[in-house]
Amino acid sequence: MRGLTGLAGLLVLVELLPRLGLVNDAYLPPTSRIAAALGDELVTAEFWQAVGDTLMGWAIGLVIAVAAGVVVGIAVGAVPVLRAATASTIEFLRPIPSVALIPLAVLLYGTDLGSTLLLVVYAAFWQVLVQVLYGVADVDPIADETARSFRFGTWARVRHVLWPTALPYVFTGVRLAASVALVLAVTAELVIGAPGLGKSIAVAQTSGAVPLMYALIAVTGLLGVAINLAARAFERRTLAWHQSVRGEVPA
Amino acid sequence: MLEVSSLKKVYRSGAREVEALRDLTFTVDSGELVCLVGPSGCGKTTLLRCIAGLLEPTGGQVRLDGREVSGPPPGLAMVFQEYGRSLFPWMSVRDNVELPLKQKKITRDRRKTLVEQALDAVGLAGTESAYPWQLSGGMQQRVAIARAVAYEPSTLLMDEPFAAVDAQTRADLEDLVRALWQRLEVTVLFITHDIDEAVYLGQRVVMLSSSPTVVQDEITVDLPSTRDQLHTRADPRFTELRTHVYEQIQAAKRGLQLGGAGASS
Amino acid sequence: MLEVSSLKKVYRSGAREVEALRDLTFTVDSGELVCLVGPSGCGKTTLLRCIAGLLEPTGGQVRLDGREVSGPPPGLAMVFQEYGRSLFPWMSVRDNVELPLKQKKITRDRRKTLVEQALDAVGLAGTESAYPWQLSGGMQQRVAIARAVAYEPSTLLMDEPFAAVDAQTRADLEDLVRALWQRLEVTVLFITHDIDEAVYLGQRVVMLSSSPTVVQDEITVDLPSTRDQLHTRADPRFTELRTHVYEQIQAAKRGLQLGGAGASS
Amino acid sequence: MKRVAYVLGLPVVLFAAWYLLSAGSESFYAPPLSTILESFGKTWTLDRLGTDVVPSLLRLVAGYALAAVIGVAVGVTIGLNRRVRATVEPVLEFFRAIPPPVLVPVIMLFAGIGNGMKIIVIVFGCVWPVLLNTVEGVRAVDSVQIDTAKAYGISGPARLGRVILPAASPQIAAGLRQALSIAIILMVISEMFAASNGLGFTIVQFQRSFAIPEMWSGIILLGLLGFGLSLLFRLAEGRALRWYHGLRDAQRRS
Amino acid sequence: GSSGGSGGDTDADGVDQVKVGVIPIVDVAPIYLGQQKGFFKNRNIELTMESGQGGAAIVPGVVSGQFQFGFSNFTSLLLAQTKNVPIKTVANGVASTGEQGKDFGAVMVKKDSPIKTAADLAGKKVSVNTLKNIGDTTVRESVRKAGGDPKNINFVEVPFANAPAALEEGQVDAVWVVEPSLTQVKAAGGRMVASNYVDAAPNLSVAAYFTSAKLAGEDADLVNRFTEAINESLTYADGHPDEVRAVLGSYTKIDEKTRADLTLPKWPVEINKESVDTLAKLGAQDGIFDGATPDVAKLLP
C-alpha cells in the first residue's frame, strides 16, 4: 500500500520535471505521454511477445544461476580447502563484465536464447555465489558443534545447519541476481538483438521514439518491482523464524 | 570407559594466550555418573569440548573405550552451556528434538514416542510446535535436555544443564537424569556449579582447580544408590560430603591444595 | 517507587497465543531490594522487559516514580538472562563495560576508575582486552554484571544474573550486589531461581504463580540488614523463610494457592 | 608458502588448460593464449596504463566510495524503519531493474557526458548490493543486543555507530564485496558511452576494431584488476571484522 | 542448395534458411522491402533478420556462421580486413546522396552556434556514434576541405539517439548524426555545417552486405542468389521512395511525420570502389587502422 505512494511520487515527479521546463520534454517526456505510448503498446501482440521473450531468458537464466551459485557456494564455503583453492580464481573471474563476453556469446549462440542465457547466467551467478559464501561463513559455531556432536553427516549439516543460516543471505543474493539477470537479459537483447524488451527498446531508441522508449524502460522497472514483491512474500513465509522477520509478524 | 590423560589446552589468538587446561588426568568408567565442579573459567567447558571431539587438545589425549577421540564419537549426546545458541531457531521444538533421532535412523513411530516422552519428562508437553525463541530461558534449556534425553545416548555430556530452571524443576530434572542413567547405563559427565547437586547426582565428584587447571581433588559419593530429594539431602553423610566439596572449591579459588579430607578417594 | 498494576502480556504470533502475564500488581519502594521467584516460564523475564520499557504490555501499566514507563527510563541498568547475547562481540570486555558510561557523559578518568573497579569486583581483572567470546560462560555473565555495576544505576534489574557462576563466586557477587545497593541506594529487582539466594539478598521476596501468572505470595525478609554468608544462612529464621518460599513455589508449580504462612506479609 | 600455492594453484591450472586447448586455434575470436599474452605485453605499456587505466581507476574509486556511503546510509534508514522501507522499496526496486545501459541517456540528460556521468553510472549500478545487504543486516541485528543498547540509554549516533553498524557489518561486508566487482563492470559499461579514454573504452574499442587478442588481454587485465582490488578488500575486511572472524573461527579451529 | 553448417539450413524444397545481421536503421530498408516483395523467396531464400547494435555483435555472428550475411559500414569492414577477419562483401549496402546539404548524414550545430562552417569545428567537441570509425574520418575530411585543421577536434562518443539531447544541453558543440536523428535535430532548429559523406568522396559507398570467406568459398551459389536478390531490392528501393518510407514503419518505431520528412540515402547496386579507396586512405591517414593499409581488393567481391 505504502509502496504505491512511493511509486506515485515518482510518476508525479516525472510528470512535473518536463512540465516545469526543468528538462526538455523531447528527451524526458511527462508521465502522461509515456503512459499514452505504453497504452498503445499494450494492445499489440508484439509487445507481449517481447515481454514473454525477456521473461523467458530471465527466468531460465536466473534458475540456472541460482542453482549453480547455491551448489557451488555451499560446496566451496563448507570445505575450507576448496575455498582457499578457488578464492583467487573467483576474484579473477568476477569482475569480467558480461558485456565483454558478447562476441563470445554471439560466436557460440548467435542471437539465440543461448546468448542471452550465457550473459545472464555469468552475471547473476556471482551475485548468488558471494552471498552464499558469506552466509555459510555466518554459521553459529555452537549450532555447528551441536550438529557435529550428534554426528550429523555432511549432507545433514548442510541441509539443517548451513542452509538455514545462509538462507537470509541467499535471499538477498537471489533478489540481487533477479534484477541483475533482468538487466543482463535486456542488455543482451539491446546489444545482440535477441528478441525481447531490450530489442524493442533499442529499436525505439534508434528511431527517436522517446516516449515509447521510456514506456518500455518503465515496463522493465515494473517487472523488477513485481519480482521483488514475489521475493518478499516468499521470504516472509520461509524466514518467519529469522530475527529480521520475527519483529514484523505483529506481536 | 573414558580416559583423559595429561590433557592440555592452550587458546591462542593473536597476542592473547590462555592456558585453559594445564594437565588433567582422570577416568570415568562405562556406566558411571561423574560430576565435575570447579571455579568459573577454570576450563570445564573446554574439557567437555575436548572429550566430545569438538576441540583439539594442545597436548595429552582423550580415549573413549580405548579409541582415541578425534571427532564426536557415536552415541554421544551433549547439552551445551549456551543452550540458547545450540537450538536451531529455524525449527520448532519438536523438530529440534527429533532431528538427531532422524540422523540416528530411528523409525518414525519410535521417534514420535521418544520425542513426546522426552518433552513430557522435562515438562514441555504442549510447546512442541513453538519455535525455541518463543520460549523462556529455562524452557529453552529444557528443550536442549529433552533433545539429549530422547537421543538415548551411550555417553552423555552435560554442561551446567539446569542453570536456568527453578528449584522444583531442577529437582525433577535431577531425578530424570538419574533415572535415565540407571535405565540405559549411560556414562554421564555432568558439570554443575551447585555443590548439592553434584553430590546428590554423582557416584563421584571431580573437582578442578582454578587456572592453571589440574584435578584438585576427587571424592566418591558413598551414598546409597537409590536417592531421593527428601531423604538423601537430609542424610548427614550428604552434608559431610558437600562441605568437603565446598571447602575444596573455596581452596581452589584461593589457589590452594587442601589436605585430603576423610571423603577423599 | 516502582508500581506494577494489573500488568498483562499476551504474546501473539500466528496461531500461537501465550498469556505470559495475566494480572500482576505489586510495588517496589525506592531503594528497596526485592527478589522475584517463580517457576520457569512463568513470565519473569517478560515482566522485567515490561518494567524496563522494552516490551509493551497488553494491559495494565508500569509506573516509575509516578511516571508511566513507555521506553527505558534513565538511570536504569539491566542484566539480561541471555548474558551471552547481550554483550557486544565486536568490543573488548573493557569497551563493553565502558560504552554505557560514555553515553552517560562521564569523564574519561572517572570511566577508567569505574570500569576497573567493576571488573575487579567481579573477579575479571586482567581480561579487559579480551573479547567476550573468548571468555567462559560464567565470565561473560560477570562482564554483564560489571557493566551494570559500573553504570551506578538508580534502578537495577537483574535476570538470573548468577546462573552461570560457581558457588563461591556467587556468594561473592551476592555480597557485591548488597554492597552496591547499600552504597548507592539503588532500587533493585532481582530474579533468581535459587531460593536461598532470594532470601539472603532481598528485603522482600515476591513469588509468582505458574502460567497464567499472578502474584502467588509475597514475604518480607525480616532478617537483620547486615548479612553475611556464614551467619545469615545459619539463622533459623532464614531456614524458616526459605522453606516457606520453597513450599510456595512447589504449590505454584502444582497450580495451588497455599494458605498464608506465618511469614506472609 | 602454502597460501601462495592456494592462490596460484587453480589459476595456473586453468591458464595452462586454456593455453593448451587454444594452441593453434584457428578461430578469429578465440585466438591462442600465446597470442593474447604476447599482445598483453605490447598493449599494456606504462604509457597506456597512465592514460587509460589510471583515469578509469579514479572514476572507479570515486564511484565505489560514493556507492558505499550512500548504500550504507540509505540502507540503515530503510532497515531501521519498516514504514520507510514499505514506501521506498518499490521505487528502489524499479530503478534496480533498469539496465544501466538504457539509463545512461537519462543520466546524461542531467549529468552531462563528463566524468560525473560515468561516476553516477558506477554508483547507480553498485549501490544495490550494499543497500540490500545493509537493509537485511540491520533488520537481522540480534534483538537482545538492541534491547541492551536501549536499556542502557545508548541512543542516536552511538547506537548506530557502536551497535547497529557493527552488528550488521558482516552482511554489509558481503554487499561491499559484491559491489566491488560490479563497480568494475560498470566502469566498463560507463566507458561505452561518451568516453574518450579509459580501460573499458579501450577494450570496447579493441572489440570494435577487431583487435581480438588485445581485447582478450584487456579482459585479463580486468580480471587482474579485480583480483588485486579484492585482495585489498580482504585486507581491509580482515581488520575491520577481526572480531567476527575470531568469533566464528575461535571454536571451529583452535 | 547449400552445404555445411555455415550455409544455413536447407529444407526439403531446397529453400535456404538465411539469417542476416542488420542494424534496424533507415539504411537497411531495401532488404526489408525486398523481403516483402518476395525478391528473396523467388531465389529460394527464406530470410530472417537479426538486429544487432553494431559491428561488435554482427561480425562475430557472420564469422562464426550464426548469420550467413551481415551489414556493416565500410570503415569497419576495412578495419576488419586489416586484421584479416575472414569476411568478404557481397553487395552494396547504402550510399551517400552525393548532394551537399541534402544527405542522410550531416554535422549539425545549434541555431545560435558560433560555428558557421566545417572549418570552425577545429578545437571543438563533436559527437560521433563510434570513435575511430567512418564518422570521425569523414568529418575530419570535411574540416580539411573547408580549410580547417582537424587535428585537435575533440571527438566524443554519443549514440545517435542521444545526440540531439547532448547538442541541446550544450554537452557537445556539434553532432554528427544520420537519419532519423538528423530530422530530429533539424526540427529542434539545428543548423547543418557539413555533409561529411559528400565531402569525403563523390557518391560515397557507406556500407555493404558481407559474408564470411568460408561461406563465399563453399556456397557460391547461395551467395550469388543473395547478391542478386539484394541488388534487385536496392534498385527497387531506389525507385520507390514512398514504399521505403512505408516499410520503415514495419521494423522501426519512427513516427509517421519523421518518416515523411527524412532524407533517404541512395541505394545503387554498384559499390563505388574509388570511394572505398578514399575511405581506406582517410582511415590510414587518421590512424584508424593502426598503421596497417587495408587491401580493398581483397574485401570487395
Ligand SMILES: Nc1ncnc2c1ncn2[C@@H]1O[C@H](COP(=O)(O)OP(=O)(O)OP(=O)(O)O)[C@@H](O)[C@H]1O
Ligand atoms: N517472543 C515470544 N513469543 C511468544 N511467546 C513468548 C515469547 N517470549 C516468551 N514467551 C512465552 O512467555 C512465557 C513467559 O516467558 P518468560 O521468558 O517471561 O519466562 P521466565 O519466567 O523468564 O522463565 P525462565 O525462568 O525460564 O527464564 C513463556 O511461556 C514463553 O513461552
Ligand SMILES: Nc1ncnc2c1ncn2[C@@H]1O[C@H](COP(=O)(O)OP(=O)(O)OP(=O)(O)O)[C@@H](O)[C@H]1O
Ligand atoms: N575461544 C576462546 N578463545 C580464547 N580463550 C578462551 C576461549 N574459550 C575459552 N577461553 C578461555 O579458557 C578458559 C576456560 O574457559 P571455559 O569456558 O572452559 O571455562 P568454564 O570452566 O566452562 O567456565 P564457566 O563455568 O564460567 O562456564 C577461560 O579463561 C576462557 O577465557
Ligand SMILES: [Mg+2]
Ligand atoms: Mg563453561
Ligand SMILES: [Mg+2]
Ligand atoms: Mg527468564
